Amino acid sequence: MRYFIFLIGFLIGAAKLNAQFPYVQKFNYPAQLPTQVIYDMLADNKGYIWLATDKGLFKFNGRLFVKIPFDITSMQSVSYLQQDDQGRIWCMNFYKELFSLQNDTLRNYQFKDTRIKNESVIVNYTATKDHIWFASLENLYQINKHTGETIERIYSPEYLGITSLIRNGEEVVAYGAKGWIFTYPSKKPGWTKTSFTYNDTRMMSSGKYIYGTQIGKSRLPVFTVKKGVLKLTKPFEISDDVLVFHFASTSDTEQWICTQTGAYLWNVETGKTNLVFPNQSITDIVKDYQGNYWISTLDNGLFVCPSLNNKLYTINAGNGFDNISRVTTINKDTIVTGNTKGMLTAFNLSKESRMHYQLPISTEIQFINYDPIDKVVFSNRGIIDFRSTKPIREIDYGKSVFRDPNKNLIVASYNRTYVLNNPMGKNPDATPDTTGIPLYSHYMKENIFRKGLRIPVFRNARSTKTLLSKTGKYFWIAYYDDLYRYSFSDSTFVVRKRNNQKIVARTLFETSDLLLLAGTSNEGLFVIKNDKILQRFYTGNGLKSNNIKSIAEKDGKIWVNTDETLQIIDLKTGVITNLLDEYGLAGLTVNDFSLHPNKLILATTVGLVVNDYRGKPVNESIYFPVLKAISNGVELENKQELSSEKNNISFYFDAIQYKTPTNLLYRYKLTGIDTSWKTLSYSIGNLNFYQLPPGKYEFKIQAYDKNGIYESSLKTFQFSILPPFWQRWWFILLVLVLTGFLIYLFFKAWSKRLILRQGLKERLFKSQLVAIRSQMNPHFIYNVLNTVQGLLYDNRKAEVGNLLANFSDLMRKTLQSSDQQHHSLKEEIENLSLYLELEKARFDKNFEYRIELSLQDDPADLIIPSMLLQPFAENAVKHGLMHKSGQKELILQFSQTDQGLDVYIIDNGIGRKQSALINQRNKSKPQSFATKAIAERIELFNRLYKQKILHTVKDQFDEHNYPSGTIIHLFIPRYEVDKVDL
Structure with a gap:
């Protein structure tokens, strides 16, 4: 529950039923503050209110109570709240364990001196800038605040021991039994004997002085301490039967005495006291930065007083319910109130006296009009003269009345608006006096209320308010459906x-x-x-x-x-x-009000609240103590750089405004994401941003009051999210350098490969020239011409013509292929056929050849290297068949597969072994092209293409194991698929 829930003020008590006290509100936070027992309070320098209770330490920020966890503790109850000069909160439990607040947790302060742990009774402690002063009955310890080591141990001077320890700034004062005072710092630190002897002494600091006196029921003089100088003043004036618990200070000039029956505002110099907050066992009083007084009790929770200027008067205490519905001012001393139970009361402000009129029917008082001529009060319950103890007339006058120039009464009621005769006259029940009022004649009705009575009735309609103009010439009536203006001179107008x-x-x-x-x-x-x-x-x-x-x-x-x-x-x-x-009365329900010449008088649900037109001296700023950012569970520093994966940021903030906390709002903007301000409710204390892109950010937030009264300072938090390493300049530069280096290596390799490939191409063209030269070598031409000559001698002219035609076609095709590294299988077969026809003419009738095709595609679509097969056929003829006697036969088989072309060249010659022996005997014969040109050409093609040309040569033998020819097998891949620009 994040709202102020106020119960009625606790100012009505058995001892002083009719006294006036400041208007006080009680907190009811059962879900947040699960206790009514509060030992101590603190208003810190950030604006928070701290409560030390039997259930632990709580922090209040105007909206909710937050319980502070312990790291190690023997019990939850804490007291002795303090804040040191560094802003750290300290407290102690009743097991002699001291705690300091660090990172929202109470950390158990570890004393190194075992003697402290063995002390039986701890009186108090105080925390200065560099020291912890710890007092038991017998010893005063000065401890290094940062190390926990005891610097000095100071014995108490008397057996009864030390009774109080306090600090005022850096000044530390301890009081010992029988009048001993210890002050630090001083020229000669130590105990000094004084002339006043107190037992059970308590001291407090006002910021200006240290005050001390005895608690309980003793009323000894008060002593003051400043810079080691002691001075006695008068004892405080409180009844001896009042038990004093504690002393509190809310400013240099406001000192308080907390007792079992209330809190007294105390003038230390004169000893005068004034009971301000009665009827509670009050343990402490603090004042927040906006001037609100916080009152803690030992058994009834927490109260707040917005201002001491707002006085609450109990008007009808005996009823047990002081809900005032209406109030009006009679004169500077007297006001009249009416409550929801039908009671009218004349209240004298100066004497605080009351005169009650309990009317027969408990109907809420809905209006009170004072007639200064007859000095009577008109209400919906009748007419009262406060000079008399009895009402003048008891009658229901409905919703509103006023008196016309003839003193008749104009009444607005639940079902009509009408005119009655002068109720203060001799015959109030007679027909009204209409002398000089022409308006009434138009609205006169017979037998209203009783037979024979004639009265003006303006409308038979429900009305809520009547009002006579200050001019006295006209009046208004507010009906349930319209607003009418009536002129006494006889006119009616609807406004x-x-x-x-x-x-x-x-x-x-x-x-x-x-x-x-x-x-x-x-x-x-x-x-x-x-x-x-x-x-x-x-x-x-x-x-x-x-x-x-x-x-x-x-x-x-x-x-x-x-x-x-x-x-x-x-x-x-x-x-x-x-x-x-x-005026410091936010949250108060006001039923009615009256503007007294010197005071604002409010009729409320808890009594009569009076203010002398003095607003509360309020600090109109909003404290904003907390703004922190967290990423991955780690709190960030302002202007911190975050890695790219830490891009989920949570902001926690806490603004404090006690005056009207429900009016608190936040405006925020995350520059880098938001272009305009966004608004948050006061109940939200954190914001989460997920998956923020890389960039620089500034979170801005401000708390403000929705009525425009308060505004906090603008809080900012800067941070930046670095891009991932692959988006940073150094990585991009590195990538560019590496890319440049790789491009260099690529081009270098590509250039090398290009040069190598170009070399291969040149060698391939050279091998092609060798092949052409081989086919057109003089020996071949000589053999062809020799054959032509022989045919001419035999007068075989037709065959000569065919032979020359074939020879010329072969030469032409060979020359056409000279600039092509590839051609179709069809062209290759045509070349082979021309070549073999020429060879067949040489052998005359003893040589036959066949070309066998087993193809899936058209030979014209199949691409093979040019001038590749003819050398194999030529070798088969020259080396295998030329030296064979009898029938010579050459078969060329072509079969197509998915991977390429299988070519078989089969002859029935003498075999490779016999051919080699013949070639050795004829050393003058040039070396065959097959051994050099074919091998080189196949090698070049295999280096230029991914798919390789394969070839094998296998000897054939007859049944007597004599050579019977060779089989050459070539595998030619599909060059129509794997093309290379040659």
Whole structure:
């Protein structure tokens, strides 16, 4: 629960039922502060309120209580709250364990001196800048705050021992039994004997002095200590039967005595006291940075007093319920109140005396009008003269009344608005006096209320308010459905909005400059002049609520009470001030109010609250003690650089405003992500940002009051998220360098490969020239011509013609292939056929050849290296078949597979072994092309292409194991797929 939940003030007690005390509110936080036992309090320099209780230490920030965990403890109960000069919070439990607050945890302070642990009774401790002073009954220890080592051990001078220890800044004072004082620092530190002897002494620091005296029921003089100088003053004036618990200081000039029956404001110089917070066992009083007084009790929880200027008077204490519904001022001493139980009370402010009128029916008092001529009070329950102990007339006057120029009573009731005769006259039940009032004749009715009675009835409709103009010439009546203006001179006008829409008013008021103010229940406040609306105030331009309950005027400004709060409107400027906030009464439910000449008087649900028009001296800033950022569970430093994976950031913040905490809002912006400010509720204390991209960021946040009264300083937190290493400049530079180096290596390798490939191509073209030269060598040409000559001698002219035609075709095709490294299988077969036909002519009738095809595709579509197969066929003819006697036969087989082309060249010659022997005998014969050109050409093709040409040569033998020829097998890959630009 994050809201202030206030119970009624605790100021009504059996001892002083009719006394006035400051208006006090009680906290009810059962879900957050699970105890009513508070031993000690502290208002720290950041604005937090700390509570030491039987259930542990709690921190309050205006919205919720946070319990502080221990690291190690023997018990939860803590007290002796302090804050040192470095801002650290200290406390101690009743097991002699000392704790300091570090990183939101109470850390057990470890004393190195075992004598401290063995002390039976601990009196107190105090923490200065560099030391911990620890007092037992018998010893005073000065301890190094940072190491825990005892610097000095100072014995108490008397057996009764040390009774109190306190510090004021860096000054430390200890009091020992029988009048011994120890002060530090001093020229000669040690115990000094004084003339005053106290037992059970308590001291407190006001910032200016240290005060000390005896607690309990003793009333000995008070001593002051400043810079080691002691001085006696008067004892405080409190009844001897009051048990004193503790002394507290809320400023240099405000000292308090906390007792079992209340808290007294104490003038130390004179000894005078004033009971301010009664009827509670009060353990401590602190004041926050905005001036609120916090009162802790031993058995009834926590209370807060917004200002000592707000006095709460109990009017009807005997009823047990002091819910005041209406209030009006009679004169500077007397006011009249009415409550929800139907009681009217005349209250004298100066004497605090009360005169009650308990009317027969317990009906809520809905209005109180004072008639200064007859000095009587009109209410919905009747007419009362406070000079008499009995009511003048008991009658239900409905919702509102006023008296016309003839002293008749105009009444607004639940079912009609009508006129009654002068109720203070001799015959109040007679027909009203209509002399000089023409309006009444038009509305006169017969037999209203009783037979024979004639009275003016304006409308048979429910009305809520009547108001007589200050001019005395006309009046207004607010009906349930319209607003009417009636003129006594006999005219009626319906006051409406510009678009002729109705005005349904709840209350009416006329200003000193004759402006009519019509307050409604759902449309706010209308300002009307000469029956026309001039202005409207509503929630859209500053009102806290559109439900207007009552209106008044003071010093030219309009005071408006809504069902939310009391506000002041400056009609000239339109500025609206939240009065309850300014007076320290935020959260108070005000039923009605009256502007006394010297005091603001509020009718509330808890009694009568009176303020002398003095606002609370409030610090109008909002404390903002905490803004921290966390990533991956680690708190960040401002302007910290984060790695790219730490891009989930959580911000924790805590603004403090005790005056109206529910009005607190946050505005924030994360520059780098947000372009405009965003708003958060006061109940939210953290923000999470996920997957932030790399960049520089600044988180800005400010707390402010939604009414524009308060504003904190702007808190900022800067951080940056580095890009991943692959996006950083050094990595990009490294990648560029490596890429450049790899490009260099690539081009170097590519250039080398290109040069090598170019060399291979040149060698391939050279081998092609060798092949051409081989095919066109003189020996071959000579053999062809020799064959031609022989055929001519034999007169075989037709064969000569065919032979020459084949020879010329072979030469032409050979020359055409000279610039091509590839051609089709069809072209290769044609070349082979031409060559073999020429060879067949040489052998005449003894040589035959066959070309066998087993192909899936057209030979014209199959690509093979040019001039590759003819040398194999030529070798088969020259070396295998030439020296063979008998029939010579050569077969060329072509079969296609998915991987390429299988070529078989089969002859029935003499075999490689016999051919080699013949070649050895004929050493003048040039070396065969097959041994050199074919091998080199195949090697070059295999180096240029991924798929390789394979070839094998196998000898054949007959049944007697004699050579019977050779089989050459070539595998030629599919060059139409693996193309290389040659």
